[in-house]
Amino acid sequence: MKPPPFEYHAPTTVEEAYALLGSLEDAKVLAGGQSLIPLLNFRLARPQHLVDINRIADLDRIYERDGGVAVQALARQAAVEDSELAARICPLLSAAVGLVAHRVIRNRGTVCGSLAHADAASELPAVLLALGGSVVVRSSRGERTIPAGQLFAGVFETTLAPDEMIVEAWFPALREPFAILEESRRHGDFALAGVVRAGPKLALFGVAPTPVLADPRDPARELQPSGDLEATPEFRMHLVRVLTERAFAA
Amino acid sequence: MKVNGVNHPSPADARRLLSDHLRHELGLTGTHVGCEHGVCGCCTVLLDGAPVRSCLMLAVQAEGHDVTTIEGLARDDQALHPVQQAFHECHGLQCGFCTPGFVMSVVGLLAQHPSPSPQQIDEGIAGNLCRCTGYASIRRAVQRAAELSPSPHRGEGRGEGET
Numbered sequence: 001m002k003p004p005p006f007e008y009h010a011p012t013t014v015e016e017a018y019a020l021l022g023s024l025e026d027a028k029v030l031a032g033g034q035s036l037i038p039l040l041n042f043r044l045a046r047p048q049h050l051v052d053i054n055r056i057a058d059l060d061r062i063y064e065r066d067g068g069v070a071v072q073a074l075a076r077q078a079a080v081e082d083s084e085l086a087a088r089i090c091p092l093l094s095a096a097v098g099l100v101a102h103r104v105i106r107n108r109g110t111v112c113g114s115l116a117h118a119d120a121a122s123e124l125p126a127v128l129l130a131l132g133g134s135v136v137v138r139s140s141r142g143e144r145t146i147p148a149g150q151l152f153a154g155v156f157e158t159t160l161a162p163d164e165m166i167v168e169a170w171f172p173a174l175r176e177p178f179a180i181l182e183e184s185r186r187h188g189d190f191a192l193a194g195v196v197r198a199g200p201k202l203a204l205f206g207v208a209p210t211p212v213l214a215d216p217r218d219p220a221r222e223l224q225p226s227g228d229l230e231a232t233p234e235f236r237m238h239l240v241r242v243l244t245e246r247a248f249a250a
Numbered sequence: 251m252k253v254n255g256v257n258h259p260s261p262a263d264a265r266r267l268l269s270d271h272l273r274h275e276l277g278l279t280g281t282h283v284g285c286e287h288g289v290c291g292c293c294t295v296l297l298d299g300a301p302v303r304s305c306l307m308l309a310v311q312a313e314g315h316d317v318t319t320i321e322g323l324a325r326d327d328q329a330l331h332p333v334q335q336a337f338h339e340c341h342g343l344q345c346g347f348c349t350p351g352f353v354m355s356v357v358g359l360l361a362q363h364p365s366p367s368p369q370q371i372d373e374g375i376a377g378n379l380c381r382c383t384g385y386a387s388i389r390r391a392v393q394r395a396a397e398l399s400p401s402p403h404r405g406e407g408r409g410e411g412e413t
Contacts (some may be wrong), residue, residue, distance in 0.1 A: 002265065002267065002270070003265040003267070003308075004265070005265060006264070006265060006300070007264075008264035008308070008310060010266075010310075027306065033306055033307060033308075033311075034288060034303075036305055037267075037305075037307065038286075038287035038288055038290075041267075041286050041287055042287065052266075052311060053312075054306075054311060078300070100289075101377070102291075102376055102377025103358070103359075103362070103373065103374065104291065104294055104301045104302060104303060104355055104377045105288060105303065105377065105379065106409075107297075107300045107301060107302050108297075108302045108303070108306065108307070109360070127292075148374070187376045188376050188377060189376075211309045249285065
């Protein structure tokens with residue numbers, strides 16, 4: 001299990017990075033690598049080019065913007081977990097990021113990378129969706145903002161164009177009650193099912209090809225989760241109902 | 251790339267994982283390789299002082315950074331690192347395969363929480379798998395390591411017996 005051959009690029013500016021993405025065929029952005037490198041090791045991903053953005057300076061800030069928290073592309077999950085700013089403005093984000101894998105993984109993994117990877121069973125895409133946040137993406141064609149509701153297109157799929165990269169995620173402030181609850185077979189593993197409450201809003205993860213918004217009064221309606229060795233579709237629906245009830249009981 | 255304080259030339263091949271580079275190129279076989287997808291924790295090393303999985307990093311990414319492996323914690327002629335000493339005292343290992351990863355994770359845990367609560371200990375070692383000990387002795391070893399470690403919260407000048 002070793003990465004397949006690829007050509008390695010290590011740009012030092014964002015402009016250089018998106019110029020590479022725009023000119024290369026079949027290129028992938030490498031940020032924290034905590035999802036991408038396992039995929040390479042398993043040979044489940046075979047990009048021809050890796051654009052490693054870790055050499056770009058000043059892309060790891062966590063700062064206040066438009067009343068919310070902006071998290072740049074190289075801000076590690078551990079830094080967001082420890083951020084007093086994030087805890088003050090958006091405590092849901094702080095709580096959620098602490099559930100991502102393990103601390104050693106979070107030391108390297110990035111928030112924007114989790115969003116770009118778009119694993120339907122992961123926490124941060126659902127948090128962005130429940131909060132109504134957005135991402136800022138850049139390419140040689142310019143900059144645009146994609147609202148969370150338009151970002152996730154399918155299993156491990158976003159609406160980013162091949163030449164675009166996420167430079168920042170934005171999580172709105174939340175002062176209303178919140179909760180993030182999940183059930184997994186092993187601590188730190190991907191959730192069989194999970195729920196995010198942001199005030200009156202509810203987002204589910206692990207039960208559809210993308211994170212989905214749901215009605216807190218009937219959260220499993222229209223859900224068709226998949227079944228596998230770890231959980232049947234019925235069990236996942238059951239988890240959604242129970243976790244939603246708990247999330248809104250507080 | 252600096253490994254255990256010594257400068258080394260750049261890796262020749264970009265697809266070489268840091269774990270393999272440490273073992274095959276530098277001969278530092280104390281870093282163990284278990285699952286190679288970030289689940290088992292055996293390959294944990296310190297990158298600029300923070301524990302990371304060396305199997306989830308390309309060696310070229312460590313260029314310009316400081317890597318510390320288990321071999322770098324205590325030199326051959328020196329006393330064991332407090333975390334190593336604690337694992338030794340508390341029998342926090344049996345076969346020893348997972349031990350380098352545990353020790354490096356615990357070094358990181360104690361840097362973050364010098365006096366960890368039982369829950370913080372469980373959180374801190376949750377990313378490392380051990381198939382022998384059942385974890386009870388490892389938990390004790392973490393507590394003991396916290397006692398043995400000079401801590402800013404307790405004051406470095408004080409004797410160890412006071413904790």
